[in-house]
Amino acid sequence: MASVFFVNSYQINFESVLMIPDHDGMLNMFKALEASGLRGFLGCESVLYEKELEQFFETALVQGEYITGAVSGKFFSISQAQFAHVFELPMEGVVKFSEVPKDRVYDARSFLSKKGVQVEIHGKKKPMKYEFRLLNDILAKAVTVKVGSFDAVTTERFQMMTEIHYGLKVNWGKVLFNVLKDMVDKSQRKAKGFAPKIGVLLKGIPAIALGEGVPFPFAKILSMKTVNTYIATNTTIDAREEQGMVSEGIVKRKSNSTKQSSSADNTPVKVIYEVAGSKKRVGH
Numbered sequence: 127m128a129s130v131f132f133v134n135s136y137q138i139n140f141e142s143v144l145m146i147p148d149h150d151g152m153l154n155m156f157k158a159l160e161a162s163g164l165r166g167f168l169g170c171e172s173v174l175y176e177k178e179l180e181q182f183f184e185t186a187l188v189q190g191e192y193i194t195g196a197v198s199g200k201f202f203s204i205s206q207a208q209f210a211h212v213f214e215l216p217m218e219g220v221v222k223f224s225e226v227p228k229d230r231v232y233d234a235r236s237f238l239s240k241k242g243v244q245v246e247i248h249g250k251k252k253p254m255k256y257e258f259r260l261l262n263d264i265l266a267k268a269v270t271v272k273v274g275s276f277d278a279v280t281t282e283r284f285q286m287m288t289e290i291h292y293g294l295k296v297n298w299g300k301v302l303f304n305v306l307k308d309m310v311d312k313s314q315r316k317a318k319g320f321a322p323k324i325g326v327l328l329k330g331i332p333a334i335a336l337g338e339g340v341p342f343p344f345a346k347i348l349s350m351k352t353v354n355t356y357i358a359t360n361t362t363i364d365a366r367e368e369q370g371m372v373s374e375g376i377v378k379r380k381s382n383s384t385k386q387s388s389s390a391d392n393t394p395v396k397v398i399y400e401v402a403g404s405k406k407r408v409g410h
Contacts, residue, residue, distance in 0.1 A: 134276075135319055136268040137342050140169045142349040149357060155257035155291075159264070162290045163298050166214035167323065168268055172342035175325045178334075182324055186310035193310055200333045209306070210299030212330055213323070219295025223285035226294065234288040247284040250277060256360050260353070261287055271305060271319035 143156045159168070178197045185195035193204045210217050220226065235244040238258045245253045251262050265283045266272040289296050308316040322342055328334050345352070 134267045134273055136264050137172045137347045138168045139347055139349040140165050146350050151255055152257040155261055158290050163216040170326050172322050173339035174321055175336045175339045178336055188307050188311050197334050202331050206303040209303045215299040217299040219297045221297045221300050223282050226285045226288050230292050231288050248281045251279045256357055271317050273317045
C-alpha cells in the first residue's frame with residue numbers, strides 16, 4: 127500500500143492559507159515559509175502515482191551524486207540540480223542548521239513562545255504559539271520526514287524555524303535532496319516520504335509514462351479551513367487544560383492510534399483529521 131509513504135505527511139495549499147483572516151501570526155508564518163523558497167516543494171501538485179511510487183522505492187539507489195532506479199521498465203537518474211530546478215528551491219545558504227546564529231536562536235526562544243517566556247529549543251511544542259506548533263509539524267512531516275509522536279520539538283527543527291522566521295538563507299535544494307538520498311539508502315532505515323514530490327519528479331522524465339494518479343488525501347492538505355480548525359481545536363484544548371477540564375486519559379481516548387503519545391498537545395492534528403472527514407466539521 128502506498129499509504130505507508132504518506133501516512134505522516136503534509137501538502138500546503140498556499141493560495142488558500144495566504145488568505146487566512148483574523149490570525150496574523152498564522153498568516154505571517156505561511157508568508158515566511160513561502161519566502162524561504164519552499165512553496166514549490168510543499169505546494170506542488172498533490173497527486174499520488176501509487177504503483178510508480180512503490181517501484182521508485184524498490185529500485186532507487188544512491189550512486190555518487192545521483193539517485194537512480196527504474197520505474198515502469200524505464201531507467202531514471204535524478205541529480206541535486208534537477209531536483210532543485212523542478213521545485214524552484216534555493217541553492218545558496220545554510221546546509222547545517224547548527225550554523226544558525228546563536229543570537230537569532232536566542233531571540234526565537236522568546237518570539238515563538240505563546241506566553242513570552244523563553245521556550246526550550248529541544249522540548250515540548252506546547253509552550254509555542256499555534257503557528258509555530260503547526261510549523262514544527264510541517265517540518266517534521268514534510269521536510270525531515272519523521273514518524274511517531276509530533277508533540278516534541280527537536281533542536282534541528284527549532285533551528286529550521288528560526289531560519290524561516292527570520293528570513294535567513296537555506297540551501298533547501300541540497301538539504302531536501304540529502305533527505306531523499308537517505309530515504310532510498312537501504313542502510314539508513316529512513317522513513318519514506320515526499321510522495322507527491324516523487325510523482326512530480328517522475329512526471330518530468332519524458333521516458334517514463336505514469337499511470338493514473340489519485341488525489342492526495344484532503345485531510346493532509348493544509349488549507350484555510352483545516353488551519354482554522356487547527357487553531358480552534360488548540361484554543362479549546364488549551365482553555366480546558368487551564369481550567370483543569372482535560373486529562374491525558376481523555377485525550378488519549380480520542381486518538382485512533384495505539385502508539386499515540388500521552389501528551390495532549392499532539393492530539394489537535396489527530397482531531398483535525400477526524401473533523402475534516404466529518405460532515406460536522408467546522409472552520410471557514
